[in-house]
Amino acid sequence: MKLIQEIPDRFWSLFRSVNRSAYIDALLKISEEYEYSNYFLSREMCIQLLSEHFAARRPVIWQDELEEEEDQLEPPATRVLNWLLKAGWLRKVDDYTTMTVNIIIPDYSAVMIESFSRLMNDGEDEAQVYIQNIYAILFSLKHDPRSGVSLLDTALVNTKKLNKSLQDMLHNMDKFFGKLLEQKDYASLLRDHLEGYVEEVVNKKYHILKTSDNFYLYKTDIKSWIASMREDLPWLTRLSGSGDTGEILAKLDQLERGFDDIEHRIANMDKEHSRYIKATVTRMGYLLNQEDDxxxxxxxxxxxxxxxxxxxxxxxxxxxxxxxxxxxxxxxxxLYKRRHTKTAFTEQLKDEEETPELSAEEILSLNKVKNRYSRQEIEAFISSRMKDGRMEVTADTVENDGDFQKLILAYDESTRKRSLYQVEDENAAPVTNGPYTYPGFVFVRRSRK
Structure with missing residues (x-):
């Protein structure tokens, strides 16, 4: 009989209950103790276990639809246990020899509790377990004369699960891209990257692809075994039993195709991993330079x-x-720079010429300094320091990077006819002020004819 046919109707009320989280937490705690008690817990032991667990967490238990009035007067541990028994998540078994009531977990409930555990806890990576299972199964198939065709079916199941696990890893990458734009400062982005992506993906999942104990270490042996199995007629005949080896060869082909799919998924994960790292670096650069760029x-x-x-x-x-x-x-x-084609890049290498020396105008544009200050700000920098129509550049003229940049731009502006001032002595001796060295210019008002 299928397990789903054994599930009572009240079983599904957990998912719409206001106490859903408390019930799931209690089931996980009972299941954890269940494994270490030979799968046999008394009612008193369950109540004591839940009492200690709830004493630390202090959950709020609301009135539920399956509860009766006398149930609400019980302590939280007893109320939760009674509800789980009524809903069919747990079952009572009376032991008349010892006069005790034991609590067991039905098979259908154990399946759901295992799902809760997988959702709550991220344990050992499944992909690592599946690839090791496939490796061990094929090793037994090749070397153990007692092995049968059922082991080959088990290897196919593990291959499908490994493909599914890698596909889930690939599909979950998009949530990390979404988090990049949610971070508004550099520290938050770096923390999310190190504690989120690196901890959850790289250290726990992506390591199977890149460490010394990786997928490719097993894949080489597995593919060589599959190839040798195809050519081993005595082995094929023994495994098939009836002498018809077509079914065995078909399953070996499915197994090999499954490993080809795994390689494709790993290649796609490599691309997504590179895209994420590049996007993270770009976002970090933007958050660091958004005030200056x-x-x-x-x-x-x-x-x-x-x-x-x-x-x-x-x-x-x-x-x-x-x-x-x-x-x-x-x-x-x-904002956008057109990418050159491969042909254009090749022709550029062939006809490469010496790069001409940049003019002062081009240097200023490349450094993005010219766009940082307006013409009025540069003129105000000179005018505010003039006395009797003259400004002598001294060690006190430059106090920070802004003053130094304005002085450079002021000299560039003085070479233009539209400028309100001009430089009197362009070959002036240099002035040194800490990390700054600049000519001791003298700016004067430009005479207008």
Missing amino acids: TKGLMIRLLNYLSRTGGTREELSAISGRMNLSLPNLISGDS
């Missing part, structure tokens, strides 16, 4: 405007402080 600041601004809608006052303030007409802000080249 032009692209990062633009993304933060656009995210803020899309979230709030942006009032007229905010848009006016933004337009007054940002020069959004710069080509490297609004052109697609600054």
Whole structure:
């Protein structure tokens, strides 16, 4: 008889009960003790076990639909045990020789409790167990004359389970990609990566593919055994019994195809693993540089405007402080770089020429310093330090990186005709101020004709 036909109707009420978590917790605790007591627990032992367990957790037990009024007056451990007995998750067996009432776990309930345990606890990785089972079974098939065709069926079952386990690992990768965008700072992202992905995936699951005791270590022997089994006619005849080896060869083909599928899934996991690592590094770089990088600041601004809608006052303030007409802000080249084809890359290697020296304009654009300060800020840097129309660059002129960058940009601006000032002596002696070294320029007002 199938186990599902033995399940009473009240059994399913656990899943809609308000005390669902307390009942599942109690079942797991009883099942844990059940294994160490020769699968035999008395009612008194169960109550004592649950009392000690609930004393530490202090769960709240609400009134349930299967409970009677006198049940609600009992302690939590007795109430939970009585409910599990009424619902059919546990069963009483009277032992008249010792005059005790024993509690047992029915077979159908044991299947569900095992599922709860797998959901609650992440123990030894199943993939490792399955590959070892397949290895041991095929070894016995090849070397033990007492082995039969049932072992080959067991190897096929383990191969399917190994494929399913690897497929589940692959499908669960998407939740880690989703968490990348949820982290708003570098520390949270690094903690989630180390305690989440590295601990749960790399150390517990991905290790089967990459450590010294990995899948490929077993795969080589298994595939060689399958090939030798196909060619061993005496072995095929003995295993088939009737002399018809077609069924055995078909199962060996299924086993080999299963291992080919495993290799494909592992290759896909390698790709997903590389994609995740690359995405994590990119996200970390963005979180570290979003305060200094032009692209990062633009993304933060656009995210803020899309979230709030942006009032007229905010848009006016933004337009007054940002020069959004710069080509490297609004052109697609600054946010997307077209990838060259393989042919273009090959031709570039053939016709490689010496890279010309960059001009001052190109150097400033590459360093992204020019876009950090507006023309008005640079002019204000010079004007605020002028006395009688002159500004002499001294050791006190530069106090931080911002002043140093503004001084460089100020000299670049002075070479243009539109500038309000010019440099009087371009060959001035250098000035050293801590880590900064720069020429001792003298800026004067430009005369207008």
